[in-house]
Amino acid sequence: MSKGLKVFFMILLAFSLIMTGCSDSSTSGDANEGSEDSGDVSIAENGDPLGKYDPVIEATFVRSVDETLKLLEGETVKDNVWLDYYRDELGINVKYEWIAPVGDQFDQKMNVTLASGDIPEFINVTPTQLKQLVDADMVMDLSKIYEGYAAPLTKEVLTADGTGPFDAATIDGKLFGLPNIDSSIDRAHFIWVRTDWLEKLGLPEPKTMDDVLKISEAFAKQDPDSNGKNDTTGLAVTKDLWDGYAGLTGFFNGYHAYPNIWIKDDGGKLVYGSIQPEMKKALKALQDMFKDGQIDKEFGVKPGGKVAEDPASGKNGLHFGQQWTSLWPLQSNRDQDSSAQWKAFPLVSVDNQPARPQITLGTTSWWAVKKGVKHPEAIVKMFNGFVEKNWGETAEFDKYYLPEGAEGTWKMSPPTPSPPMKNLEAFLSIREAVDNGTTDQLTGEAKVVYDRVKSHEDGDQTMWGWERIYGADGVFGIMKEYKDKDLFMRNEFNGAPTATMTQKQATLEQLQNEVFTKIILGSADISTFDKFVKDWKALGGEQITKEVNGWYKSIK
Amino acid sequence: MKVSQGPLYLMVLPGVILVLIFSYGPMVGILMAFQQFIPAKGLFGDQTWVGLDNFRYVLELPNTMRVLWNTLYIATLKIIFGLIVPIIVAILINEVRHMTLKKSIQTTIYLPHFLSWVVLGGILIDILSPSQGIINMILGLVGIEPIFFLGSNTWFPVTLVGSEIWKEFGFGTIIYLAAITGINPELYEAAKMDGANRFKQTLHVTLPGLRMTIVLLGVLSLGNILNAGFDQVFNLYSTQVYESGDIIDTFVYRIGLLEAQYGVATAVGLFKSVVSCILVTVSYYLAYRFANYRIF
Numbered sequence: 001m002s003k004g005l006k007v008f009f010m011i012l013l014a015f016s017l018i019m020t021g022c023s024d025s026s027t028s029g030d031a032n033e034g035s036e037d038s039g040d041v042s043i044a045e046n047g048d049p050l051g052k053y054d055p056v057i058e059a060t061f062v063r064s065v066d067e068t069l070k071l072l073e074g075e076t077v078k079d080n081v082w083l084d085y086y087r088d089e090l091g092i093n094v095k096y097e098w099i100a101p102v103g104d105q106f107d108q109k110m111n112v113t114l115a116s117g118d119i120p121e122f123i124n125v126t127p128t129q130l131k132q133l134v135d136a137d138m139v140m141d142l143s144k145i146y147e148g149y150a151a152p153l154t155k156e157v158l159t160a161d162g163t164g165p166f167d168a169a170t171i172d173g174k175l176f177g178l179p180n181i182d183s184s185i186d187r188a189h190f191i192w193v194r195t196d197w198l199e200k201l202g203l204p205e206p207k208t209m210d211d212v213l214k215i216s217e218a219f220a221k222q223d224p225d226s227n228g229k230n231d232t233t234g235l236a237v238t239k240d241l242w243d244g245y246a247g248l249t250g251f252f253n254g255y256h257a258y259p260n261i262w263i264k265d266d267g268g269k270l271v272y273g274s275i276q277p278e279m280k281k282a283l284k285a286l287q288d289m290f291k292d293g294q295i296d297k298e299f300g301v302k303p304g305g306k307v308a309e310d311p312a313s314g315k316n317g318l319h320f321g322q323q324w325t326s327l328w329p330l331q332s333n334r335d336q337d338s339s340a341q342w343k344a345f346p347l348v349s350v351d352n353q354p355a356r357p358q359i360t361l362g363t364t365s366w367w368a369v370k371k372g373v374k375h376p377e378a379i380v381k382m383f384n385g386f387v388e389k390n391w392g393e394t395a396e397f398d399k400y401y402l403p404e405g406a407e408g409t410w411k412m413s414p415p416t417p418s419p420p421m422k423n424l425e426a427f428l429s430i431r432e433a434v435d436n437g438t439t440d441q442l443t444g445e446a447k448v449v450y451d452r453v454k455s456h457e458d459g460d461q462t463m464w465g466w467e468r469i470y471g472a473d474g475v476f477g478i479m480k481e482y483k484d485k486d487l488f489m490r491n492e493f494n495g496a497p498t499a500t501m502t503q504k505q506a507t508l509e510q511l512q513n514e515v516f517t518k519i520i521l522g523s524a525d526i527s528t529f530d531k532f533v534k535d536w537k538a539l540g541g542e543q544i545t546k547e548v549n550g551w552y553k554s555i556k
Numbered sequence: 557m558k559v560s561q562g563p564l565y566l567m568v569l570p571g572v573i574l575v576l577i578f579s580y581g582p583m584v585g586i587l588m589a590f591q592q593f594i595p596a597k598g599l600f601g602d603q604t605w606v607g608l609d610n611f612r613y614v615l616e617l618p619n620t621m622r623v624l625w626n627t628l629y630i631a632t633l634k635i636i637f638g639l640i641v642p643i644i645v646a647i648l649i650n651e652v653r654h655m656t657l658k659k660s661i662q663t664t665i666y667l668p669h670f671l672s673w674v675v676l677g678g679i680l681i682d683i684l685s686p687s688q689g690i691i692n693m694i695l696g697l698v699g700i701e702p703i704f705f706l707g708s709n710t711w712f713p714v715t716l717v718g719s720e721i722w723k724e725f726g727f728g729t730i731i732y733l734a735a736i737t738g739i740n741p742e743l744y745e746a747a748k749m750d751g752a753n754r755f756k757q758t759l760h761v762t763l764p765g766l767r768m769t770i771v772l773l774g775v776l777s778l779g780n781i782l783n784a785g786f787d788q789v790f791n792l793y794s795t796q797v798y799e800s801g802d803i804i805d806t807f808v809y810r811i812g813l814l815e816a817q818y819g820v821a822t823a824v825g826l827f828k829s830v831v832s833c834i835l836v837t838v839s840y841y842l843a844y845r846f847a848n849y850r851i852f
Contacts, residue, residue, distance in 0.1 A: 028649055030649075113599050114595045114596045115595045115599065116598060117601065119596075128816050132595055132596040135596070135597075136596035172645060239794045239795060241795075298685060298686065298704070298707060301706040301796065301797075302681065306681060334709070497815070502816070502817060503613065503817065505815060505816060506810045507617055507619065508812065510795075510810065511618075514799075517796055522794065
């Protein structure tokens, strides 16, 4: 027996040595290659934004595909209008090193790719991954390339959401990633109310926080569904507290409290919203509502999908949420009960100051370029092409973005920077066209959306959710109001997580959500909030605040 | 009668290779536990070595002790009941003489084993609900106040253990039933001759006959002392019950994976493996000492 074991361990040892040997040689080889290349690349500082490469160059990428994708016949992920466009018009031949289904599989392959050091020439990454690549000295400074090659329209699109998207990818004053820009304002919250219940109970539309509290109480206690049972809830809340549907962000904003984001205090320093005194008052109000039976006794264990069953089955008529909740879950309510009517209202406040909806950066990924690539500016040209062909003067929206009969064709382009205000703009052009009677001249996204709104007006109840968003009194009307009055409260911190954040953020978040949940449930007194603020600072919050302010200074 | 053992070794080979590739190969990753690991640099790249910093970091987190205690508490209960319940059920089923009934019970209790916790999570939230759940309705019939199984810190561990046993006891039962079938019938006949009734037969023939199997499964399950069941807890817990339900694995998931602190996650994984290894060794020794039983 013992001899067998010895042999076994010897084999094991030999095996692991072989493994170590292999990996060692391959990584060091790569590193050498990289450093050799990076020296002799010179980049023209100015160039034609849409100029064609001749001969055609090759550019490597990796990508994810999702199941909702439906391409036109004859098209594949590796052969479609976008890749044809890039090759034929720009002279860039897109090659995928690998393709994986979106989600865990893609993330795992991505992690392996990052760990192996063998990254594609152009790579789409999160701030954390970008920081890792920069630390490993594997990606290049894109500041000059962006300045020199981005078309005016591209610049307009990329800067339309403030400086946040660029701040997030700027490390030590150098721009390492181009924002795959996406909307921030679409994350603002609204008050969604079932208006047929309001009428039934003779309640006014919400104008102040007081009205909201009254509506919640009435919806919980005055049997709005007239079934003689006490089975409705006032305010819908999920266990995760901050969801886009039935989260509490909008509620807190009504009290001028801004949980989870960094805001500027009077002295111009950044402070964490969750520990400001305004939070306390809002928490107290929620505690009272829970005690009074207006919030589901079991909300603490229910994820969004579970909470969504309440409005769908006509047991709830009030929540705070983003612009899309009429599509889900409210549409299911409408499907089952055609008399159900919902409407979004702007956030209201406790005093005479307007409530300011908080938003975080909508851009979640950035394009980085591997060090040593011959034509790093190719990615900027592709940005130009994508923006031009979808929203520019030569746009062919229904060929490149949403061809009829296909779903998600736009995703076939590796970079997909979308104008951050595009949904709002679609709404505005639809309303304008309706007012002027020129709806037949609508193009692109606006046309697609308008057709859906129209079909609801013609009686198609399954399109009700779209009408609630883009219709005459749709939610984007409020979004315009938010924007015109400049009400958005933006998260001022957009950098990669700081050192202490990486270490302590999860603990602090857990502490916060645990304390807030307990306070709402009434199992902790409201004075616990003061202890939470102290604990938060002591457990790393103080240090994080310092680092965040250090970052803030560095980008100014 | 001497047969060459060559073919036998050959048959073992695929298994050995699998273990080498999938169990021993990844062990190289243990290195990460001692590094400030940056994925982009690779495992053997230019990482910063930090000694035991990752371990120190975890120990200094404010919730570590609570999490460790929860894990031990839940896992111990699961091990104890996971051992006892299948034995009792197997013995009871063995006494059932009606073959069809016996088989159908066996199949029915085995079925939940095939459901995943994601599915069961949704179902349990419904059936354990204090206001509409069927369990609380039944409790209400006998005059018991509704219990918030998933939201109360007193009941949450109980719910975890209960639902885990319910899901898995059918599987354990099958092993014990198989062991019972292996007991020599002559022993029962001899016991009958000596005037033993069914209860005495169980006590003096069946249980001693099962001793080896019980010791084996007991020893193996001790290795799980720090595995309180990630799938299950992750799908059932909420902020409300972190106090009693947050376990090492969910904790590491949040601080290690969500925050991309792979070094920390590996450190905790290594810690778990070392503890399990020690426990398995100790219990192996104890089993040898007191039950005179050797697995190897």
